[in-house]
Amino acid sequence: AAQPYDAIVLGAGAAGMMCALTAGQRGLRVLLIDHGDAPGRKILISGGGRCNFTNLHTAPDRYLSANPHFAKSALGRYSPQDFLTLIERHGIAWHEKTLGQLFCDGSARQIVDLLMQECAEAGVTLLLGHPVAAIAQRDGLFHVTRNGIDLAARALVLATGGPAIPKLGATGFAYDVARQFGLSVVQPRPALVPFTLGAEEALFQSLSGVATEVEVHWQKTRFREAALFTHKGLSGPAMLQISSYWQHRTPIAVDFAPDAAPGWLVEHKQRQPRGAVRRVLASGLPARLAEVLAERLGLDGELGTITDKRLRAAEAQLARWPFQPNGTEGFAKAEVTAGGIATRELSSRTMMATRVPGLYAIGECVDVTGWLGGYNFQWAWASGWAAGQALAEA
Template sequence: MGSASPSCTELADTYDAIVLGAGAAGLMCAAVAGQRGRRVLVIDHNRQAGAKIVISGGGRCNFTNVDTAPDRFVSANPHFARSALARYTPADFLALVERHGIAWHEKTLGQLFCDGSARQIVDMLLDECAQGGVEIALGSAIRAVEHGEGQYRIGFGTRAVSAPRLVVATGGPSIPKLGATGFAYDLARQFKLKVVEPRPALVPLTLSGEEALFRDLAGVATEVVAGAGKAAFREAALFTHRGLSGPAILQVSSYWRHGEAVAIDFLPDRSAGWLAEAKRSSPRATVRSVLAAALPARLAETLAERLALTGELANLSDAKLAEAGRRLSDWRLRPNGTEGYAKAEVTVGGVSTAELSSQTLEARRVPGLHVIGEAVDVTGWLGGYNFQWAWASGWAAAQAL
């Protein structure tokens, strides 16, 4: 968004509230506040409003999830999101979508998508802003942000503006090609707000060394249970030329830390001892052949090679087969990193929730300063949860403007 420090002393246009960021949270907040009778200005250095919305969900925008609950979010304070999520629900946003005549459908795991284009959601938000008389200024970097005598003064482009309320909705640094930056963190530090160390989330993981052998499986996908930390997800995993991706891996990436292993259960529906049972029913089969009956052939071949169990099952002891079964249900891979913010859908970390009111998203020690959306240390699971946090946090902040 630009620098947050130099002076802006020009005669300023005045507003009731200024929102920095024309993304999901910022537009929602501005629209609601505008329709509550507030004079609102939205500023964004991008030339396009809602840039991340447009590319989301493969261009169809996974705009919410009907299973939204506080336990679907990662935060240093797992209870922080509870208030906003309870007061503005997926049903509330869906009612808005339907009021605008946008057709939608539910995919797996409670995910709601537009039938048409994600641009419909952006157009809806812009229409809601227009109904509230919101002014939107795009394509101008912010030169300065100052606070004094109960007013926030913002210098951007050739203009200077002021308001008693400032909403920071500039997101995190994920997907920098769309103009994403760490501006929210710079601004938070300017106002001496703590920032939980940000890192890429919902992001592919990379493998190196011996585990790079799995790169030969690039393009192979299978349903697994993937776990990191205390979290585990049953969805598809995809092997890539750099490591691991797919929904299950993107989910655990939000919980994974450098140096830790990711646990993969390649056969989540198989009970303990299933290889010994296969030996009794098909003694002449091989580990590779029984794996190939349940997994993609290339993956089955690679796993059998790594298990180093050759020959017919009849010639392998039950103990060796039991150990192989344990490895297949708890295969440890140790990623050496992630594909970074360029491929990350969101950012874990951000402005500390300890600094903010869970009711209004206002900074406790800086009156009139609100932080919403991805800029806050609240990160949802894959599947529409981050959009619901954007809508809910934007709505909650707007009630206090």
């Protein structure tokens, strides 16, 4: 039989490529396998084609996980600056957009090319285009059957991501392999995903395409970013962010006037008693939204005709407008999967399964999920680097 590899990495996405090149650079014989015809397909479509490849404000509290401490070690040892150094070494031009989000000036293709070049220079073998049929462990080796051929390695790294956007070849394969080896999986759910609203909110569906800056609240969590009305419900960065925290059958609350001072409607009335409510609202909000909100509040007509009490109640409602999503657009539209391989099964330093020596899990398939804005790629780089480094030390 052929000489076994030091490591087989399953999944040539962000995490898998980073792990493979890190281990390869340290002299390991690494085989990288993907069932797709090309590596890094999610990278290519990410960040609107420009890849939001990291976030300068990366910190463990911007990640969701059953164990909020788990991501600290890897994130602490491979930082946004480390990835930026790599980007600059390859001469890739980049810019900061908002909120610490870094994008390529050119195209996400440059990130995939960088990773592929680093893999090639590190001697990584890449096999594309066939699914893995079976995985087994015997004689101290992991055996992977692919296209009728048995491939063996001392270590196996699960980097096949989660089931978000199945039409890009995303699968729950990593969970199946984890369960095969007796590892528990935290129920995967769509995250960074648009909400759907029921028929009772039909008025808002007429606003499809309207966007405005809001502060959205769910329990104690809040985000201040743009919200977008869609024909199905609510999207935009604010809604995607809060969707990762949201639980079914609970309301979210939207502050449509996050900068307004207390008493602003009453004050407006004193200054402009002849002003129409919807005009006043339209000074800070898109006109169509202002109209729908005024209609929902039952406040038509001039400010001067409305009591202060009703105006104060309207203010309170505008600051905490309740929406009860009836669901989300699901994995088909989710940017990431929350949940995944339970962190308690893994070493936070090496990403190795503590009960299955030689088996590692990295990237999105692990129960660590970042905010919108480059945090998920930073987790992929950091966890991939940690495992690649650990493979070389093992």
